[in-house]
Structure formats: structure tokens, C-alpha cells
Amino acid sequence: MAISGGRDDGEPMMEMNTTPLIDVMLVLLIMFIITIPIQTHAVKVDLPVNDPNAVDPPVDPIKNKITIDPAGTIAWNGTPVNEATLAQYLETSITLDPEPELQFQPDPKARYEVVDQTLALIKRANVTKLGFVGNEQYYRDF
Structure with missing residues (x-):
């Protein structure tokens, strides 16, 4: 901190020296910060327990x-x-919201009759999200 030498007229300096007050305040602030206990925020949550006998639903959402x-x-x-x-x-x-994606993957050696019957069943069910999986392996055949 800068120290004022007073005025040139020889009068004594009438201002209070605040440097020791600031030093004491800083020491007290540091002591206060050190002595504050560490805040631990705990949120109690009741988590579900996995049941080993539980059966997954057959329809994935x-x-x-x-x-x-x-x-x-x-x-x-x-x-x-x-x-x-x-x-x-x-x-x-199809009653789920949003409707889950349905992937259809017949084996290349599967009978066409079974594949056709299955596709007809899917169409009768009014499935709107249908994707054919595995067709990319045949792109060079045609």
C-alpha cells in the first residue's frame, strides 16, 4: 500500500491508516472459510431392485x-x-406410442411362401415402421 507523506505545509496527517484493518479483515475471512464445514448434499433415492425372476416383455418399445x-x-x-x-x-x-420400429430379416434360403405369409400378416396389422434388414448383402447380385 502506498504511504502518504502528508502535505508540504507541515501539518500532521489526519487520515486513518486502513492497511492494518484490511489485513485483519483478510485474515478473518480466510479463517472463516477454513472453519466452514464441507457441505454434503445428499438426495435419498429409492432405486428399484432387480428381480431375477422378472420376465422381459416380448414387445420392445x-x-x-x-x-x-x-x-x-x-x-x-x-x-x-x-x-x-x-x-x-x-x-x-402398433398400440405403443411412438410405434417401435419393426425389422424384417428373412434368411436367403427361407421359402418364399413363409416370407410372403409373414409380410401379409404384417400388412394386415397396419405396421407403419417396417424395415428390411440384410438386403445390402445382395446389392451386387442384381
Whole structure:
């Protein structure tokens, strides 16, 4: 801090020296900051417990996949199903909001009759989000 030498007229300096006051205030501020306890914010949340016996719903709200193997077995998300069960799953999926994407992936050696029947079932269910998976492997054949 700068020290004033007073005026040139020889009068004594009448201003109070604030440097020691500022020093004491800074020391007290640092002491106050050090002695404050650390604030811990805890939010209690009751998390769900995983039930090992719980069964996942068969219809995924994001995307579902229908596959047909060479033997003609239709599978919904990897689980073999018959046409009646497939129709129920399709009805359930179109009632979800937003409608999940349906991916259709028949095996190249699957019978056309089974593939056609499955596509007709999908069309009758009024599925609007349908995608064919695996067709990119045939782009050089045509």
C-alpha cells in the first residue's frame, strides 16, 4: 500500500491508516472459510431392485425384429413364435406410442411362401415402421 507523506505545509496527517484493518479483515475471512464445514448434499433415492425372476416383455418399445430361418421358423426378437402369437405381438406393438420400429430379416434360403405369409400378416396389422434388414448383402447380385 502506498504511504502518504502528508502535505508540504507541515501539518500532521489526519487520515486513518486502513492497511492494518484490511489485513485483519483478510485474515478473518480466510479463517472463516477454513472453519466452514464441507457441505454434503445428499438426495435419498429409492432405486428399484432387480428381480431375477422378472420376465422381459416380448414387445420392445424401441425396435423388434422378425427373422425367418431356412426351415421356415418365424422368430420374434430371437424367440420362435407361431402366426397367432406373431399377430398378437404386432397388435401390441402398433398400440405403443411412438410405434417401435419393426425389422424384417428373412434368411436367403427361407421359402418364399413363409416370407410372403409373414409380410401379409404384417400388412394386415397396419405396421407403419417396417424395415428390411440384410438386403445390402445382395446389392451386387442384381
